[in-house]
Amino acid sequence: MDKVAVHPPVMDNPAGRAARGRHLQGFVLQSPAIMLLLLWSVVPLLMTLWYSLRNYNLVDPTQQGFAGINNYWYLLTDPDFMTSLENTAILVGGVLAISVGLGTLLAVLYNEAFAGRGIARVLVISPFFIMPTVAALLWKNLMLHPIYGVYSAMMRAVGLTPIDWLSRYPLATLVMIVAWEWLPFAVLILLTAIQSLDMEQKEAARMDGAGMVAQFINITLPHLSRAITVVIMIETIFLLTIFAEISVTTAGGPGVASTNLAFLIYSRALLQFDVGGASAGGVVAIVVANIVAAFLLRAVARNLET
């Protein structure tokens, strides 16, 4: 081994003490904000955990006391729960597929120069500014209503019988409505990403003999992969908790055909007044969200590496 002079760390030199002092001072100054955040997130979490282990029904104050895992047991063995999980997955997956797939194509389209492009870009982004409740009501009453709806009028105009979309295909219709709301977001992010694509790369690909499709697959899509990951992550976080659209249009029905996890918790808590059961549902939702988040974060981290 080479001779290396090793000095023992000097613990109490004045500079070190000053640094520690500053560190402590920083912590003290930051602590109110940190404490507030802790209160904000940890207290509700602890309360939910506590309620989920108790018998607690708002309309039956006589039933009280410790329930053990009964709330979880009833929830997990309830067939409605599995349906709601499935519906959540279909909602998230369906909306992601439509908004990312169509969003990518639209982003490519809106990147090309054409007359009125500026106006068209504003129009394609505008649904994002409409609040979910209003958007759902617009679709329910203005577009898809079997009697007054624009769509129904179109169907009748060509001699077809209008379909009552929300009762016949409730989940598919919800996917469509939510995708309509989220498509602008995907287009916006992907369009800005596509604008940063070096034109010389596409020209080089053209010189290499790549047609439009080959350019899209080999140049544009890899360039967009990072932005697509970001869109998927952000949309998933919001799509796991869709509530307003369901509440306004189908109220989870018919039956539980369009009930997702968020709506199931709501119906347990505020329709059946079962605070204990709803809290158990909340805890399950937290677990599900964290599992999804873990996968997503790993995917994003890998994609952002290079």
Place this chain on the structure above:
Amino acid sequence: MATVELRNLRKTYLHEEIIKGVSLAIAEREFIVFVGPSGCGKSTLLRMIAGLEDISAGDLLIDGQRVNDTEPARRGVAMVFQSYALYPHMNVYRNMEFSLRLAGMPEAERRQRIGDVARILQLDPYLDHKPGQLSGGQRQRVAIGRAIVRNPRVFLFDEPLSNLDAALRGQMRVELASLHRRLDATTIYVTHDQVEAMTMADRIVVLDKGVVEQIGTPLELYHRPRNLFVARFMGSPPMNLLPATINAHDPDGTMQVRTETLSVSIPTQQGGLEVGAPATLGIRPEHIRIDPQGAVQGMVEVSERLGAVTLLHVRLPDGQMIVVQTGGDNTDSADTPICMTFEEEHCHLFDADGMALARSTDHPLLAGA
């Protein structure tokens, strides 16, 4: 390898003509350089040959075939871009493989060909690297490799060295020149750097505002510029230009030219300018000699010592500034009066329209050209 012929090529963009009729015949294996100030249309012209820009009028022929409407990939040309335009998500191997894969070449043949090219360009150790992990010079080599693997008939280079630092640029210049000798490929190279143009070109095309000002070998352009634009553009520091009038001309064609402060006689061919006609006298900085017996007097304003040479910025008695290039051991400093001699055989004479008057003597280096 191939010949390229441009017949009166024109490019109109939104009612504005950018390329105003360029005609040029490029021989097999020739190294042609387009130079000109920025905005002269040299890159547009190259992109028209590549097929990335439409040709508004005129004909483009490669190997005698009209390719105006042929897709870029089918023209048999390969291009190296200024930004290299490497595909960032593909490694070096995939970058070079892309065009071969699209052309449907079998895997074994692709591997073979990329291996050969990587060896020529010393890229073997980097085949697995992504472009982001490479230095500027290596990226440059990958871009060249991507062009070579296609085995094109014509190579097109669009200012390929302008993103490199000065030392690397010099090194890549030499590599490109030796690569051209080895590949024997017809090459069209766009640059605004005259050193690149002078050192690499077989012939240089000087462009200005979409018009060809002169086509010739580097030394032709340097020693016999056709007009004032080429005279100013080629050479660094640029040629000294002084307003002058024709004082007299001898029967053998020699012009007696005077400016405010000096007179020289320049051997031109007969039938030049009338006596009294306005003209411009041009002389390169290295053709002015410092000479105690010299007829031209001046005052040194600034002395730039570059080591090997010294550039003296000299004010003539009438206030005109000229640059004199002299040896690196020159001791004249600012505010020193000096006397100079203009080497008459190296003087250039331009008429009022800026066109050079033909000379009666040939430059020794241009004999037979």
